[in-house]
Amino acid sequence: MEKDIWLLSFSLVLTLDAAIWGPLNDVFRAKFVTIKETDGYAKAISATQSLLFYMFLFSCLVVFILFLFTDSFVDIISTGYSVERRQQLVEMLRLVAPILLVNQASLIGISILNAFDSFIVPEIASFCSQIINILILVFFVDRLGIYVLWVASMVSLFILIFFIFYKIKKLKIPLFKKFRPKFTYFRIFFLFALPLFVPYLIGQINSIVEKKLISSVGTGAVSIIDFAKKFPDMINVIISSVVLTVLTPTITRLYVNNNKNEFDKSFLDSFGLGLLIIGFFCVFMFVGSGDLMMFFYGKSAVDHDSLLEIIKLNKYYSLAAFTVFLYVVFGTCMLAIGKNKMNALSGTMTQLTVIILNVTLVNKFGVEIFPFSILFSHLFAAIFMFTYYPYNKSLVIRLFIKFIIYLGIVTIGLALLSSLLFHQFSINSYIMRVVVISLIEVILFVVLGFVFNIKDIQLGVDFMLKKLGVR
Numbered sequence: 024m025e026k027d028i029w030l031l032s033f034s035l036v037l038t039l040d041a042a043i044w045g046p047l048n049d050v051f052r053a054k055f056v057t058i059k060e061t062d063g064y065a066k067a068i069s070a071t072q073s074l075l076f077y078m079f080l081f082s083c084l085v086v087f088i089l090f091l092f093t094d095s096f097v098d099i100i101s102t103g104y105s106v107e108r109r110q111q112l113v114e115m116l117r118l119v120a121p122i123l124l125v126n127q128a129s130l131i132g133i134s135i136l137n138a139f140d141s142f143i144v145p146e147i148a149s150f151c152s153q154i155i156n157i158l159i160l161v162f163f164v165d166r167l168g169i170y171v172l173w174v175a176s177m178v179s180l181f182i183l184i185f186f187i188f189y190k191i192k193k194l195k196i197p198l199f200k201k202f203r204p205k206f207t208y209f210r211i212f213f214l215f216a217l218p219l220f221v222p223y224l225i226g227q228i229n230s231i232v233e234k235k236l237i238s239s240v241g242t243g244a245v246s247i248i249d250f251a252k253k254f255p256d257m258i259n260v261i262i263s264s265v266v267l268t269v270l271t272p273t274i275t276r277l278y279v280n281n282n283k284n285e286f287d288k289s290f291l292d293s294f295g296l297g298l299l300i301i302g303f304f305c306v307f308m309f310v311g312s313g314d315l316m317m318f319f320y321g322k323s324a325v326d327h328d329s330l331l332e333i334i335k336l337n338k339y340y341s342l343a344a345f346t347v348f349l350y351v352v353f354g355t356c357m358l359a360i361g362k363n364k365m366n367a368l369s370g371t372m373t374q375l376t377v378i379i380l381n382v383t384l385v386n387k388f389g390v391e392i393f394p395f396s397i398l399f400s401h402l403f404a405a406i407f408m409f410t411y412y413p414y415n416k417s418l419v420i421r422l423f424i425k426f427i428i429y430l431g432i433v434t435i436g437l438a439l440l441s442s443l444l445f446h447q448f449s450i451n452s453y454i455m456r457v458v459v460i461s462l463i464e465v466i467l468f469v470v471l472g473f474v475f476n477i478k479d480i481q482l483g484v485d486f487m488l489k490k491l492g493v494r
């Protein structure tokens with residue numbers, strides 16, 4: 024399948040980007056805030072300028088290596104491909120290689136804006152660029168074929184970068200004034216991120232191993248996994264973005280200033296909001312995944328058996344997204360309190376566990392092992408990192424247990440009520456079933472949110488009532 028070739032090529036480029044720059048992207052906010060608080064604003068800016076210079080320099084080198092040794096990289100990510108399909112993969116990989124430069128520019132740009140407490144514009148810009156990506160795919164797929172994916176990705180990334188640069192200029196962040204790059208400043212960020220390179224490297228190896236295992240399962244397996252992961256991956260990106268952008272600078276500053284009570288409050292606020300978002304998503308997918316997948320893919324070229332596999336895997340990946348959130352939020356906490364080595368150890372063990380489970384059990388369980396290896400490995404790592412939470416652990420435990428009970432009751436209620444309504448009113452339209460499930464879930468979340476004293480639900484309802492003029 025042509026899409027498999029695109030996915031393998033695109034995934035490799037993003038994998039290399041994450042392996043090389045992922046740790047620096049993650050620690051930038053925390054380290055920038057620390058430098059600004061301890062050494063002053065001027066040094067923080069100078070260090071950031073040097074970081075950007077060397078990031079661009081080394082990224083160009085990586086793209087050049089991709090062009091030079093394309094055949095070797097193709098051998099790593101493909102198994103059992105014909106000569107013709109292998110040549111297509113080589114050509115596609117060379118085409119997508121420059122995306123690494125553009126993608127990294129957008130990622131570090133968003134991190135810089137977040138470090139200056141600018142959160143809304145980057146998120147809106149990311150959302151708009153994704154909408155444009157989808158529109159290009161819809162309107163130009165017949166003309167451009169498989170290459171529409173490349174065009175859509177490049178256009179959306181450049182639009183995102185434009186908004187990022189515009190906001191940087193508007194905030195008068197002096198990143199583009201004349202400067203002399205200093206490797207010592209780059210090294211400040213690099214050394215802080217160094218422990219994280221091990222789990223990131225193993226994580227990217229895990230990604231390559233997974234792609235290789237999936238492609239060996241059978242033709243079309245890569246696309247089935249891609250379809251099944253789309254929604255869970257989307258929610259993971261959104262929540263990870265919220266956690267990393269809002270929580271990291273805030274609790275880092277509070278920890279540096281030894282403000283224990285405010286640290287607990289800020290962490291619990293972000294943790295509770297994240298549980299609410301990921302919980303809403305997981306509950307919906309557990310009950311309505313079949314109808315949602317049938318609505319999007321029911322009339323496509325996907326055969327019936329593959330569609331059933333996509334629905335099943337979608338539920339599994341949605342559950343895995345919940346444990347990934349726990350992993351991200353406690354990993355962020357470790358970075359904020361300076362325990363980057365502990366975060367690195369957890370990440371390394373997580374990725375090694377995923378690799379071992381996938382390699383040893385794929386022949387027995389097939390593609391189903393992939394979401395479950397993610398679920399269990401991230402859950403254990405999250406629990407391990409939680410034990411190093413610096414202040415009142417009991418507050419975190421009580422909040423988590425409350426949410427688990429809350430989400431469990433909502434799930435049972437949603438399954439029973441939606442099934443009853445579908446049977447009572449003979450609702451067979453997939454889009455109508457999705458709408459009904461969504462409405463019932465919102466009602467249950469709000470009603471039970473007041474019963475369980477969920478603060479974000481109460482604040483949200485109060486805000487809506489004030490907007491409507493009721494209060």
